[in-house]
Amino acid sequence: MTDTGHQTVREATLDVLRQLGLTTIFSNPSHSEMKLFEAWPDDEFRFVMGLQEASVVGMADGYAQATGEPSLVIINGGPGLANAMGSVYTAASAKTPMVILGGQQARKMLLGEPFLVAKDSTQLPKPYIKWAGEPARPQDVPAMIAQAYQIAKQAPQGPVFVSVPEDDWVRPADPNPVRIARVTSAVAPSDEALAEIAAALDGAERPGIVAGGPVDAQGARGALIELAEKLNARVWGAPVWNRGAFPENHPLFAGVLPPIPELISERLSAQHDVVVVFGGPAFTLFTAWDLFSTAPADLDRSPRPTLPDSVRFLHVTDDPQAAAATLADHSFVAPPGAVVKALVPRVTQRERVELAPVREPVAVPEPSTPLTQAYLFHLLSKELPDDAVLFEELPIARADFHEQIPLGADNGYFATASGALGFPFAGAVGYAIARPDRRAVVVVGEGSAQYTLHALWTAAQQNAPVTFVIPDNSGYLSLKYYLQDQKSWEKGYDLSGVDMAQLARGFGVRGERITTPEGLREALRDSLNAEGPVLLDVMVDDPGLFRL
Template identity: 85%
Template sequence: MTEATGHRTVRDETLDVLRRLGLTTIFSNPSHTEMKLFEAWPDDEFRFVMGLQEASVVGMADGYAQATGEPALVIINGGPGLANAMGSVYTAASAKTPMVILGGQQARKMLLGDPFLIAKDATQLPKPYIKWAAEPARPQDVPATIAQAYRIAKQAPQGPVFVAVPEDDFVRPADPHPVRIPTVEDATVPSPAALERIAAALDGAQRPGLIAGGPVDAQGARGALVELAEKLNARVWGAPVWNRGAFPEDHPLFAGVLPPIPELINERLSAQHDVVVVLGGPAFTLFTSWDLFSTAPADLDRTPRPTLSEDVTFLHVTDDPQAAAATLADAAFIARPGDVVRALVPLVGRRERTPLAPVREPVPVPEATTPLTQAYLFHLLSKELPETAVLFEELPIARADFHEQIPLGAGNGYFATASGALGFPFAGAVGYALARPDRRAVVVVGEGSAQYTLHSLWTAAQHNLPVTFVIPDNAGYLSLKYYLQDQKSWEKGYDLSGVDMAQLARGFGVRGERVETPEGLQAALRESLTADGPVLLDVVVADPGLFRL
């Protein structure tokens, strides 16, 4: 309340709305334009999580929201601060993470000029990577706008939203009528006719297959998907660009993660299935097509757009109408994938559990060598990994070794970037650990990707979080190296031999250790996974070679 009048201010009403919505953990790197909100801050009611750079702040909020299943709150400057964070906003949008971003704006009376820290066209900057954006027309509308933003972030398909708030709005008088916050519950259910059609297609298939997308896990249906797959005796594939573990990788029905290349998707699925049901996510996220790997001169492009094999019937379940409209499948059904999985379990018939022919080659056990190989590192990490550990991975070039050597079990969580933007796992693990300090978060990220949200180490140290950062350090930016290795001028762009991740970690207050020998690796891993607080292991490994799909 203002001391002069005793009346409630917009700031008072805003804090009350945040309390009522449960937005009491705040991820922030505040600038001048948010200071009026933070004056006389109620420390006993709100938890303030400081990040040293806005990309890390949004990435931490992303991990926190994925851990809780509820929207996270971010407060940053709405101009340069939001611009710094846009790579992380892009990733959160791709992951369908519910998030409310409050962006500080200059005072209303300053907006006619070009003041310092202004957010020009504030609602346009984060588009199209957010669901909704608003800048309240009146100061007293700020609390109600935040409440509306929260509801939109939670609606399917979930995602980040943005509200720009002029600095002086917070000190203006509040609307005399408190904001009314209705309960908005998801009352939609999958169509019985759609469920019957999907169940009939699976029952009628000779070789049914399932593709697991991140929403299955996000909507709590991971166990139901295991039950459905076992009842159908159907292989389960991870969706391309697998950003969340929706099926245990150590399960005998798990076939691996599909590559984001249409020719390879068709090759693998048409050889194994006559009916495939895609559960969650788009059908499909694609990275490139096979012809673009060629360095030969290109002719006029007469190739068709990406298509799926005509020998397979594809059914696609998604809660995103845009993904349904863009689907490559034969039919799409707009519904929550988790609800569909649970509803299908009693509808499909039980098949005989006969062993299916393996679709993956046996993985050899790597040997201890000097220098270490990343395969050996991941092999030892798998041996030491706690049963309830949650892994965050970003290895754009080396992902095959990771999944081969670390078949994550039913008790393990798995998260990766949902977009091509780098940096989510390093920050996301910190946010996850803030929400779930009872589980060890393990980050496996190359030394190149780690640079994007390196500042998250400081936050992990400040909160003494149970996070183990494992860096397979090959001293190179491999995506550049293997695309441009024949161009000498690019060598300085992919040579990272001077980066000492252990020393960088210590600079942020995190215990850092550099590991170079097989003898020291197992002990270092074991100690780091049970340590009180965060630890970073900079493990020197040999160049893993060209990536495998």
């Protein structure tokens, strides 16, 4: 309370956070947030400490994806936010709802160049943020946070940022309490849109579906299984699949599309005459086929990426910007999950005819020394709990992962939605904090693990049920195979000497290094049934050139 008996901005903000349900806070605080944390109410707020801001935002990302509600991050708004920008970029790409409070220097010091100042505070996170603001008056802080929360939560969801000068927290609050409005999404697919999509699917000889992460995020995975089975339609995972929307062990699952336009066109045109894309862009692309060549390049006269004219593409997304940039023939701006659910009763039941396989049979790998990552993943699949949630970041080994670990309907699957490394290692910890009833399993190479390594400490402090499995090939092999003259590039990818088990133990997590097949299965079984976090550093052979 102030001398006048009124609430402070800090006290009014805590009231707003309580009303919004933002009572779990992910933070790596600095000097500029200390006034907020004075006389902290530990009995009402859960404070999750992280050792570095990229890990903090990554954990908050995983937490929000577990709960489906915005998470809260409190970090310094200058260098702290700069440290976190790779994770902010990933959260924005995944459309994760998140409120980030950034500490700013005191207002009276902003005319100068104070230590830890956030210059142009609302500009730093742009364009990789949905909205950013700094209140014009101290008493506007609580209302701005409430506004930011509502913006983060509305489709298309995403992270938002509020910069708060340090001295605002101790100023008198507005005597009128903030009124928290109920904001309910009333966006629904129109009958006309549903009729057109249903007619296109019913009229197709060979219908196909591409499933993006929003289908799962909006609770429509079960409905998508019903829709695919009713249509007897193949389902493909969207390129750069960051969230599993369809079980990979289902007979109608055709695999994850490669993020290369030529290969997308080749695979879809060979199988379908109509394709409906539910969720995400159509399509996320990583590179073009010609860029795999190291030969001298000619003047670029090639057209921009296109899709084959022989296939009719329909695209459903709740992101107007993705709709505007679509490669599809017709894009519908509507919640993908709601559209999938509404289509199930509208389409006609087809005869269940077994479709010719589009994927080659997967060989069962054999034990060897050195171990192969395929054998590691094969054993892991045998020991996984039925409801385990997997977080994967394997730029060089995704094919082996998905071949050997065909995830079922009750498994969750998360990966980075952007090219920035580090989300799964931290995201799994945040997910486990939100859902301690499910085992989170991280499968990340030792190179990717370095980006949010600090999350291990938080996992230990929270006794989070996370199993970290590191297929350790001693290098950034996604870089190794880009250049033909590998020896001259060795310093750019060689990671020999990194001992992940020792690093884990240094952060308080039980770590074990495994170099031979003997005992691997038992180690996996033990780590998946442990009470808290465990890391297995499994030394594997070079997997060779990555497969799409």
